[in-house]
Amino acid sequence: MNAIETHDLTRYYGDLCAVNHLSLSVDHEVFALLGPNGSGKTTTVLMLTTMLRPTEGTATVCGHDTVRDGELVRRSLSYVPQDMAVDIKLTGRENALLFARLYGVTAPKDRVDELLAVMQLSDRADELVKVYSGGMRRRLELVQALVHEPEVLFLDEPTLGLDVAARATIWEHITALKKGGMTIFVTTHYMDEADRFCDRVGIISRGMLLALGSPPDLKARLGNDVITAHIDGTFRDPGVDGIMLFAFASDEASFLAENGREALPVLADAFTRAGIKVRALALREPTLDDVFLHTVGTPEEPAGFDQTKFRTMLRRRR
Amino acid sequence: MRGVVWYIERDFLRWVRGRVAVFSALVMPAAWLIFVGLALPIRFTDNYLDFITPGILVMTMLSAGLSGGTLLMFDKILGFLNKFLALPSPREDILFGKILFVSLRGLIQATIILVIAVLIGASVYSPLQYGLTYLILFLFGVLLSAFATTLALYLEDHDSFAAVNTMISMPLFFTSSALMPYSVMPGWLRVIAMANPLSYAIDAIRAVNAGALPVAQIASLMILGVVVTAVSVQVFRRVTV
Structure with a gap:
């Protein structure tokens, strides 16, 4: 059983076909969905994270159907949207603790401490997020996403708007998570990052999957x-x-x-x-x-x- | 249901740290209380302040309740709602969190208004009467915040929510029994005022202050609140972005 399976996944917005019969399997790897703006990347992620119903086709995450078993799907994944949604009036620790508690993690405080250390945020954890840099906010979002040890992690444009050093750090963490056995599904339009850090990429345009393979294969x-x-x-x-x-x-x-x-x-x-x-x-x-x-x-x-x-x-x- | 507590804690911390907003919400009802309650030359009663205070308390809950929609709207615009919807915890927790936070915040604001009213000369009632007043205000707050939160879930942007907010809040207040008794209203206004849910709450508080137990009004507020909340829960469960 693959972590993510889609079969003819399709989504229409009115007459516009945002995602067109997408069939994919992703398992224990860093997979990037590449495509120009408006090609259907985010729509695909929203369907996989149960936020949007497919018009046609099916998708499973860890064997659970995204339409029928929404709660089981949400239990096994984490989703980090591209908006950088962290509460600026709360501290980093409070932001993380909220998610640990909402996920019902046992010993939420310890788990948050541990992850803040992994993401190198421990010494700034009790400051308001208002004073955090973009890279720190992204790392805090990763802490929030990892509190319940998800099997699948969805990252929508994880390095959008970050400087070069912050991007490198985010990718280091993503690579480390994959080594720990996690399946990571990212969308991006930074080709160089996909080339360096992703095991396989899929190129999507106007909702259709046009190419699929490892970066060296595709280049060859x-x-x-x-x-x-x-x-x-x-x-x-x-x-x-x-x-x-x-x-x-x-x-x-x-x-x-x-x-x-x-x-x-x-x-x-x-x-x-x-x-x-x-x-x-x-x-x-x-x-x-x-x-x-x-x-x-x-x-x-x-x-x-x-x-x-x-x-x-x-x-x-x- | 444990999630509700954490959602409330989050909103509460954000509210308290917002400082300005804590006081700005009180300016309007306090101004009504002082400038209208004390200054209006009224002939139908010799203590207009006592008459208008229940109306101002309900007005405080009205704007507090509608602000629940604004809270959800910003969660939606800023991307928080998407993250919350992707959580395994029941989605209606988000709704209950907003309803309870907004109603409790409204009660805190109403308490301050009540203190100001007493300080400027309103009558003091028994603890039981205040208890019933709080119950009525709470039921009204639940009704309003459930409605506003669900409305915000459907509307596209903050501008349209703000427009709906202004469109309904002022007319609701002026067509209620907040400012004058039914006996001095023109006939057409009396009809509207008697159907207005704001009047249920205001009349109920006045009845409590007069020493009666307004079973009918409390029951209607409860039924309305349960119906609106039930519909909202269904909407939240099924919502997709």
């Missing part, structure tokens, strides 16, 4: 090398066989090639022949960003971009 599936070109003036695809344009934004075009070293001069020649002025060419390994752009597509596609050709190429690759 994309191809060997990525070439980025900085363009002066108008841009169109020079159209070289074996070198595929997959993203274009402002003045940067990204191409995929089997062998980047050999493709570089070929591409440079093609640009010259097409009369396109190139300021710089760079060769690098694919990142999760590239996977994301390749899967979801650039939101605003520039004029002159050959849509049909792009689709044909995509189809050939599969």
